[in-house]
Amino acid sequence: KTMFGGMREEMRKQQAAAEQSGSNATRMQDPYGMPSADEVKAELGRDTPFATAAKPLLKESLAQAEASGDPKDEKALGRESMQVAGKLLHNEGEKLVDATKSVTKTADKLRKDAEDAKVSTGETEAxxxxxxxxxxxGYE
Known part of the structure; x- marks a missing residue:
């Protein structure tokens, strides 16, 4: 089962459940399933690095969506939370790239030092x- 196959199956189950209960009408109009205000609240309530970083960024939008109770505001909140998640993931990716460059640089330096040590001492094994x-x- 591929990742997307599993996701499609999960979405079909959710859609069938929603149609049975008759609730979640706004979600059915949105085939890509932006998270609802309740889902965003639940996610922000969890103790995860995402929740910690996203909470201050989404606090105002969450308050507006709750105050109005308007599905459009909930959709906007869902979209905004997806954008925040994207930005946070991008930032984490940048940090990983920087760390990888640093490790590579250190490894190259060590390799060069080892080569130099072989040359200067005539050793075969540095x-x-x-x-x-x-x-x-520090890099383990």
């Missing part, structure tokens, strides 16, 4: 120094 071992420990 042994890492205590300093090298400590530097590498």
């Amino acid at each position: 042994k890492p120094t205590q300093k090298d071992a400590e530097e590498l420990e």
Whole structure:
């Protein structure tokens, strides 16, 4: 079962359940399923890095959507929460890229140092120094 196959199946189940109960009419008009205000509230209530980062960004929108009770405001909140999630994911991705570059740079430096050590001592096998071992420990 592919990831998307599983998602489609899950959406069909949710749609069937919603049609049976007759509720969630606004969700049925939105085939991409933006999260409802309740879902956004539930997500922000969880203790996750996303919730911690997104809470201050969505607080005002959440208050507006709750105050009006208008489905349009709920949809806007859903869209906004998706955009915030996208931005946060992008920022995390940037951090990972930077960390990867840093690790690569360190590895290249260690490789070069090892090459230099072989040349200067005539050793065939360069042994890492205590300093090298400590530097590498931080990247595990």
